[in-house]
Amino acid sequence: MTDVAAIAEATRKLVETHVLPVEDEHDGDVEAAGGEALRIRLQAEARAAGVFAPHAPAEYDGLGLGMVERAPVFEAAGWGLFGPMALNINAPDEGNIHLLAHVADEGQRERFLAPLARGEVRSAFAMTEPSPGAGADPSALVSRAARTSSGWLLNGHKWFITGADGAGFHIVMARTSGEPGGAGGATMFLVPADAPGVDLVRHVGTQDRSMLGGHCEITYTDVEVGEDAVLGEVDEGFRYAQVRLGPARMTHVMRWSGAAARAHETAVRHVAGRRAFGSRLAEQGMVQQLIADNEIDLAATRALLLAACRELDDRGRASESTSIAKTFAAEALCRVADRAVQMCGGLGVSRDLPVARIAREIRPFRIYDGPSEVHRWSIARRAVRRIAGDVS
Incomplete structure (x- = not known):
């Protein structure tokens, strides 16, 4: 049986020893504190403490905790603003790990889930769009993906995409059928961040400063992806x-x-x-x-x-x-x-x-x-x- 209390206590000690000093010094500004280099260093400390990736499947070196079990561990990590980053449970990576573990096929799990769960890459979840596109109302989605002879051609404009700067790949929501306002017709695509046509326009300045990779505006212009880029089934996004x-x-x-x-x-x-x-x-x-x-x-x-x-x-x-x-x-x-x-x-x-x-x-x-x-x-x-x- 997993000793969740011990994991939470070890997490609390990790945060107090390694996270709070650097957070306090830089007032919770992750870029000023070292950005990607800080993530790598803190995640190494979390591995050494045995608390890294508490939510990820055990087959990908995680602890495999359920939702109730996660609560005290995640709260202990949240004691420091950089604590979740140290444990690899920051948004959006934590949610993307959960999604991939439940929806991805075997090839996608090895290509995308395994390195994400192990902290080798970061990710982004690209759904939110400028008006009149998807925001609080996802059905307003206007980004489009059209079939080609070899896969899909993706076009869209997203913003407030957390963690996008420095991410290895994006999970992109695009409409493959229907019209904005409809209840269905969206598909999720796994898109490498360095694919031709993926452009990071800017960081959208926000009041929070602790999220690595910022909240970004991104355009996808004639981005070509194969059939293997579809996460799950078409129109089920x-x-x-x-x-x-x-x-x-x-x-x-x-x-x-x-x-x-x-x-x-x-x-x-x-x-x-x-x-x-x-x-x-x-x-x-x-x-x-x-x-x-x-x-x-x-x-x-x-x-x-x-x-x-x-x-x-x-x-x-x-x-x-x-x-x-x-x-x-x-x-x-x-x-x-x-x-x-x-x-x-x-x-x-x-x-x-x-x-x-x-x-x-x-x-x-x-x-x-x-x-x-x-x-x-x-x-x-x-x-x-x-x-x-x-x-x-």
């Missing part, structure tokens, strides 16, 4: 996206729970030692409410997360439970980080403590992997169908 998105949303929750917990503990230590107006800040009612509300938000986040993970481990679709957990967590963890900033006062907005950068990095989670408003729309529609039936 939206179905496969669900294989990836539910678990990936939960692993986001795991990682950001670690970061938020670090901000909270930092703030509690601060108010326990700081005196003002005749007493410790931790003894004052308004501060105690901030502490208690953080404890509640962290506990509720973990409870919703584990409920969704159990459903995923039982091979359920978990569409509703992952949507609920993601929406609550994205907002709750932002609240935790914001309260931590408030408790720390001037230090809370300084580089002397980690809380300001954690708040900066967590905020986009309310948009990435589906804005809270879109998840609420989906949750509400399911509730109406369940309670009132089809009233359209």
Whole structure:
């Protein structure tokens, strides 16, 4: 039986020893901290500690942990902003490993999954497009792939593609049938990043700075790929996206729970030692409410997360439970980080403590992997169908 508690503890020690010093020195800016060279160094430390790739299949040198088992390990890694990168559980690679393990054929597993799981390459997942293309509404997909005598010709324009700069390959969503707005007709393609016609236009500047490879704008112009580039079946891309998105949303929750917990503990230590107006800040009612509300938000986040993970481990679709957990967590963890900033006062907005950068990095989670408003729309529609039936 896998000793998950021991893996989580070893991960915590790795983060405290090797990750936090470099993160603190560079204020969570991964490029300033060394970029690709830092990734290679930290992943070597994770291998030595026996915690590398806890989610990857054992046949590819991973630990093969299920979703519930991953939660404490990923949270321990998330204690440091570069911790997930060290364990090779950063987005988008973690989600792409999961997708490839479930959908790729044997040849694709050896060519793409094996080196990705072992940290030999990085990857990108290219779905989001500028307006009027796919964003929060994937069905708006406008990128196209057309059949040729030898395979497919891919054309498209993507942006906010995380990790694309320096990635070895992209998983590209393109329309192979139907029109934008339709429920089907998308196909996933495995595209080498150096294929002719793949052009990295720019890094889209965002407030977060801890994601290696940035968030990039990319164009695909007459990119030729063979039949073996199709991941899964033609026109089934939206179905496969669900294989990836539910678990990936939960692993986001795991990682950001670690970061938020670090901000909270930092703030509690601060108010326990700081005196003002005749007493410790931790003894004052308004501060105690901030502490208690953080404890509640962290506990509720973990409870919703584990409920969704159990459903995923039982091979359920978990569409509703992952949507609920993601929406609550994205907002709750932002609240935790914001309260931590408030408790720390001037230090809370300084580089002397980690809380300001954690708040900066967590905020986009309310948009990435589906804005809270879109998840609420989906949750509400399911509730109406369940309670009132089809009233359209």
